[in-house]
Amino acid sequence: MWDNISQQMACFIPIALWKQTRTHPMSIEAEATMLGQPMSMVLPGVVGLKLSGKLKEGVTATDLVLTVAQMLRKHGVVGKFVEFYGEGMRELSLEDRATIANMSPDYAAIMGFFRIDNVTLQYLKLIGKYDENVFMIEAYLRANKMFVDYDEPVAETVYSSYLELNLNDIEPCVSGPKRPHDRVLLKEMKEDWHACLSNKVGFKGFAIPKEFRSKVVDFTFNGIPAQLRHGVVVIAAITSCTNTSNVSVMIGAALVAKKACKFGLEVKPWIKTSLAPGSGVVTKWDMIMSPPGAHSVRDAYCLLFFGDSVTTDHISPSGSIYKDSPAARYLTERHPLEGLQLLWESPREWRDGEVGPFTIHIPSGEKMLVYNAAMRYKSEGQDTIVLAGADYGSGSSRDGAAKGPVLLGVKAVIVKSIEHIHRSNLVGMGIIPLCFKQGEDAKMLGLMGHEKYTIELPSNINEIKPGQDVKVVVDSNNSFTCTLRFDTEVELAYFDHGGILQYVIRKLINGA
Structure with a gap:
């Protein structure tokens, strides 16, 4: 044991x-x-x-x-x-x-x-x-x-x-001008800076002669006249590995910037600015501070209709890229990939036996790349879902297999069975995981993937319970019942906020 x-x-x-x-x-x-x-x-x-x-x-x-x-x-x-x-x-x-x-x-x-x-x-x-x-x-x-x-x-x-x-x-503080442990209280920064100008050369000094401390240099930047003097800002950067992945610190910086804009403050065009956080997720933190509220999915089209054993490698491939895909075009336009075989074979199989990253845009009947179809649905204000068989999301526990569907506009997956970690990742991204009832699947229910799907959930999160039955209406005529695979109250809270990240950020900002 x-x-x-x-x-x-x-x-x-x-x-x-x-x-x-x-x-x-x-x-x-x-x-x-x-x-x-x-x-x-x-x-x-x-x-x-x-x-x-x-x-x-x-x-x-x-x-x-x-x-x-x-x-x-x-x-x-x-x-x-x-x-x-x-x-x-x-x-x-x-x-x-x-x-x-x-x-x-x-x-x-x-x-x-x-x-x-x-x-x-x-x-x-x-x-x-x-x-x-x-x-x-x-x-x-x-x-x-x-x-x-x-x-x-x-x-x-x-x-x-x-x-x-x-x-x-x-207390609020900064450090420098040269070492991170040379801490200066924010309220004493101006005094400390002037002292550094006159101090002898060292970690806290520049030994600027008194007659040069007020010197002003005129210059032009893209035709705009400007001046430089000791102490003016020329670089404004938010960059670090962990500091900039700290939600409260980054949101705090954003609120300061918002307040500065409100009062009409502007960055001079010759100042070099940069934001290089430890994670790209930071760029997606713009949101309202209250949960979205509405939870139902209405009249959604099926973006993809899979069989059994769709793995996270199929959903978010780590290998080669299909040569005619938007990703391949994006890469080749910026970095020529001579001789590189760009091909991803998805498990989506067509009636004529063709396999590849394609789907049908249901309203038009056009066959197109999955990405193009997803973007078209989004431009039309249309939600989408994914239908699949057993063992959906098996394989490695890559979070990209949940992030990708969110970016494509997928609101829910309806499957015969789903792997634990992928289910958890979907929940974390705000996607609804549903499982067909025991003994049922898409084929038995006569689903073709061309229908519109409405998933009926209460707008009040307190009326939703982990593992409850959920009614799915197909084309306003037929319906079937699924099991809601939010397994805990905590997961419901994540879903109510649109995902884990939104939940954590709102909790931090609201001081909960």
Whole structure:
């Protein structure tokens, strides 16, 4: 029994730990480890940084991490581990923890890490891990005193050295002008900058002679007259790996920008601006702050009608691309791909035996590429669904197989059976997963894929229950019943908001 548990734990514990730890990913040691070599090190000391209190309104994870970087640099943590613990952990989201751990090279520790707690377990559920596995992980960690529950008395841990930080004491700040741990309170930035101009050359100085500190240089930019002086902004960049994937930090930056536009502030044309977040998902965070509300799908056409065993590799292929597809044209227009065979054979089979990434645009009867048909349906304001057989979404757990259908405008999938992880990913993207009743499938119900489908769901999410029966009306005449594969109340909450990301963002902004 324990051998089996150990094998399963090996798949999950590293995820729980890695997501909240950070060592520098580009080191030679890391490269050697990836090539199968062991990494040796002297057993490091462990600095315990106890967090208490709560961040004040307007104070971000970036303010916290700059404060921590300064504090740890001053203490000296080179070659050491830093463990963050204490009651203040209750108030830190996983994104905030990742932001802090990500800065370990900047405060010179081998790594920064956090004890595994309920926030970690919630993350495992968020990425689609089975509830039973998450339960097993929690039980194992509790039994081995590796889990921390802040609702229970926590035993004191022995560290090499101790530090304490009250989150309530942290104020908005910046760092620089040259090092991330040279923290400057935002309210003192102007004074500090002028001091840097006169200070001797170093990390906090430029030694600009007094007679040159007010010097102005005239120039033109695309015919526009302009001036430069010490202290003006010439580069405005939001770029990082973890900081810019932190929802609250990015939304905060967006709200500041929105307010600036409202007051008529504009970026000078000669200022270089860039937004390079750690994840492209950041670009899709524009949304209303309340859930959409309507949940039914009405008069949707079938974009694709599949048989059994459609895998995630079919839905989101990782190999070659069909040579005449929009993706291939997009790539070849920008990067000539001489000699490259671009072909994706989907399991969609036509009456004449042809196989390929095509479908029929039902209203016109035209055969076209799936992407083109999907874009046409979207331009016509028409929802679409997918019909399929058994074992839909089997294979690797790639999230692109759920993101792709959302971007194509798919609102629901109706299948004979569906794989667990792909079902979870669809839920996370706001797509309705439905399963035919036992013993039924599209063929038995006489579905041809040319009909219009209406899925009737209450607009009030509280009237929808996990696993309930759902009526699907076909062409306003016939109907059949499916099982709704939202399996938990949490998944219903995600669906109500249009997906996991929207749910998390609204929760953060609303302070829930």
